[in-house]
Amino acid sequence: xxxxxxxxKNLISKPxxxxxxxxxxxxxxxxxxxxxxxxxxxxxxxxxNIKPVDLVVGAKGSPLQLVxxxxxxxxxxxxxxxxxxxxxxxxxxxxxxxxxxxxxDNYKGVRILGTETSYLKLYNAELATGELFTxxxxxxxxxxxAKKLQLKLGDTxxxxxxxxxxxxxxxxxxxxxxxxxxxxxxxxxxxxxxTNLESIWDVHSHADKHSDDEHHHYEEDLEVTxxxxxxxxxxxxxxxxxxxxxxxxxxxALPSLEINRLVKLLGVGVQxxxxxxxxxxxxxxLSIFISLLKAIRERRQELAVLxxxxxxxxxxxxxxxxxxxxLGLIGYVLGWxxxxxxxxxxxxxxxxxxxxxxxxxxxxxxxxxxxxxTLSITIIASVLASLSIFKLNVSKILSSEK
Amino acid sequence: MIKTSKLQFxxxxxxxxxxxxxxxxxxxxxxxxxxSGVGKTxxxxxxxxxxxxxxxxxxxxxxxxxxxxxxxxDAFRGREMGIIFQNDYFINALSVSENLKxxxxxxxxxxxxxxxxxxxxxxxxxxxxxxxxxxxSEGQRQxxxxxxxxxxxxxxxxxxxxxxxxxxxxxxxxxTLLKEEASNSNANLxxxxxxxxxxxxxxxxxxx
Numbered sequence: 001x002x003x004x005x006x007x008x009k010n011l012i013s014k015p016x017x018x019x020x021x022x023x024x025x026x027x028x029x030x031x032x033x034x035x036x037x038x039x040x041x042x043x044x045x046x047x048x049n050i051k052p053v054d055l056v057v058g059a060k061g062s063p064l065q066l067v068x069x070x071x072x073x074x075x076x077x078x079x080x081x082x083x084x085x086x087x088x089x090x091x092x093x094x095x096x097x098x099x100x101x102x103x104x105d106n107y108k109g110v111r112i113l114g115t116e117t118s119y120l121k122l123y124n125a126e127l128a129t130g131e132l133f134t135x136x137x138x139x140x141x142x143x144x145x146a147k148k149l150q151l152k153l154g155d156t157x158x159x160x161x162x163x164x165x166x167x168x169x170x171x172x173x174x175x176x177x178x179x180x181x182x183x184x185x186x187x188x189x190x191x192x193x194x195t196n197l198e199s200i201w202d203v204h205s206h207a208d209k210h211s212d213d214e215h216h217h218y219e220e221d222l223e224v225t226x227x228x229x230x231x232x233x234x235x236x237x238x239x240x241x242x243x244x245x246x247x248x249x250x251x252x253a254l255p256s257l258e259i260n261r262l263v264k265l266l267g268v269g270v271q272x273x274x275x276x277x278x279x280x281x282x283x284x285x286l287s288i289f290i291s292l293l294k295a296i297r298e299r300r301q302e303l304a305v306l307x308x309x310x311x312x313x314x315x316x317x318x319x320x321x322x323x324x325x326x327l328g329l330i331g332y333v334l335g336w337x338x339x340x341x342x343x344x345x346x347x348x349x350x351x352x353x354x355x356x357x358x359x360x361x362x363x364x365x366x367x368x369x370x371x372x373x374t375l376s377i378t379i380i381a382s383v384l385a386s387l388s389i390f391k392l393n394v395s396k397i398l399s400s401e402k
Numbered sequence: 403m404i405k406t407s408k409l410q411f412x413x414x415x416x417x418x419x420x421x422x423x424x425x426x427x428x429x430x431x432x433x434x435x436x437x438s439g440v441g442k443t444x445x446x447x448x449x450x451x452x453x454x455x456x457x458x459x460x461x462x463x464x465x466x467x468x469x470x471x472x473x474x475x476d477a478f479r480g481r482e483m484g485i486i487f488q489n490d491y492f493i494n495a496l497s498v499s500e501n502l503k504x505x506x507x508x509x510x511x512x513x514x515x516x517x518x519x520x521x522x523x524x525x526x527x528x529x530x531x532x533x534x535x536x537x538x539s540e541g542q543r544q545x546x547x548x549x550x551x552x553x554x555x556x557x558x559x560x561x562x563x564x565x566x567x568x569x570x571x572x573x574x575x576x577x578t579l580l581k582e583e584a585s586n587s588n589a590n591l592x593x594x595x596x597x598x599x600x601x602x603x604x605x606x607x608x609x610x
Contacts, residue, residue, distance in 0.1 A: 310480010
């Protein structure tokens with residue numbers, strides 16, 4: 001028997017007394033750790049996905065929408081641009097690479113992206129099996145897509161018009177064939193179906209042209225959704241967007257700028273939640289203080305008896321402090337676990353919907369600091385609650401009636 | 403060995419006590435008698451170092467209590483004294499054996515676990531060791547508080563009205579037990595009581 005054991009037994013002998021403090025603590029820790037992880041990982045995922053693209057050029061509209069649709073593949077496109085305009089930009093000396101991307105269809109809610117094979121190099125996507133598309137109507141599948149749709153090499157499917165699953169209009173006569181499946185990259189590529197630009201043109205020309213010339217495209221009319229550009233030198237960042245926005249009927253959007261704007265907007269929400277969580281943490285500190293104060297009052301006689309056993313006041317203070325620390329530690333661990341369970345739930349959802357990968361990260365520095373803050377609050381609460389121990393009148397307590 | 407001289411204590415200017423000098427050689431027993439309100443419990447708390455005296459001195463063995471720091475006094479009390487209070491006080495979160503082991507923790511005698519078993523055997527509570535203290539009957543509580551006062555092999559055993567709630571038969575049993583235990587370890591036994599039944603069982607009496 002020692003002080004650690006005694007304080008623990010004291011704590012669990014009347015669990016209801018400490019329950020409220022514990023709940024508040026768990027709630028605040030869960031909120032803080034969850035939000036810390038979520039915002040860090042969302043930011044990490046966004047950064048990773050926009051990093052290969054310096055500039056997006058698309059139809060006029062909201063620049064954020066353009067970035068969300070063409071780079072992150074989570075919004076509707078702003079419209080289409082003429083391929084010939086895009087080709088002009090491609091020849092600029094400020095452009096290192098320019099990759100056209102084109103949308104139009106989905107299969108069971110998964111977007112079919114028409115592009116060139118160089119798109120895959122942006123995200124370092126490699127084939128796990130099969131080969132890259134060489135002809136129209138051949139597709140390679142992102143790793144998550146293959147799993148989700150349960151497609152394998154050689155399988156064929158018909159696409160539906162639009163970007164969402166609800167559209168029932170199928171493009172008959174233009175089946176896609178799976179020729180390759182990509183390795184997992186942890187980026188947006190995982191959740192796409194990728195084909196060449198001609199496939200998208202073919203599927204759509206079918207609707208408005210005669211079948212005999214369906215493979216013939218009039219260069220003049222060809223459109224793509226947007227152009228993903230990598231600059232050849234840093235100066236391009238200053239010149240190219242201004243040129244495109246002023247001198248053409250297209251718009252240029254810098255993904256890093258737009259995403260920073262978005263993250264800042266989200267950051268206000270994240271900060272608000274963090275502040276609420278910190279407030280709850282402080283309230284839980286107050287609650288620990290009150291619950292320990294109550295416990296000390298209830299156990300005055302026990303504490304007095306311990307003094308007659310030879311315990312010093314400092315040992316009694318330590319006893320209460322340990323009880324508080326147990327509470328703080330249990331609260332922190334439970335809160336942390338619940339925060340991670342929350343993150344894991346969100347991760348599963350985000351993985352399926354957005355192709356974002358979350359790691360159930362090991363404890364971070366911020367979380368270590370939070371643990372320190374929790375323990376400090378607990379220690380302050382316990383010490384304040386146990387000040388009366390030094391004024392304990394042993395003789396009086398032990399001679400009064402129970 | 404207990405020696406006091408010119409011991410005085412006052413709660414307030416109207417409520418003050420002067421106590422007769424006590425000189426008790428090692429191993430002797432003393433019965434302190436008096437009606438309620440004459441300061442019997444106050445004297446016991448003074449002797450146990452739970453109250454600081456207003457004046458006078460208390461010497462136990464070769465130690466003068468007033469000269470000890472608060473911390474040393476706590477340690478001294480835990481090591482040298484066993485106290486049976488008028489009411490029994492246990493740590494309710496713990497079992498009987500845990501209470502006894504905790505009693506040994508503070509004077510740093512925790513290795514003495516055979517002592518717990520042996521004492522529980524003699525007091526007839528060895529079958530209760532794993533019970534929670536809150537589940538004990540009145541008589542069992544009485545025996546546990548005696549065990550708690552004896553388990554650290556004290557040199558002085560204080561008992562405040564140990565027989566107040568007991569019938570004649572149990573009264574005699576408890577006093578005999580205390581006397582036996584004190585004699586076994588050559589400890590001083592000081593019993594404070596207004597119970598006339600106990601009177602005949604001791605030869606040294608002190609009237610307050």
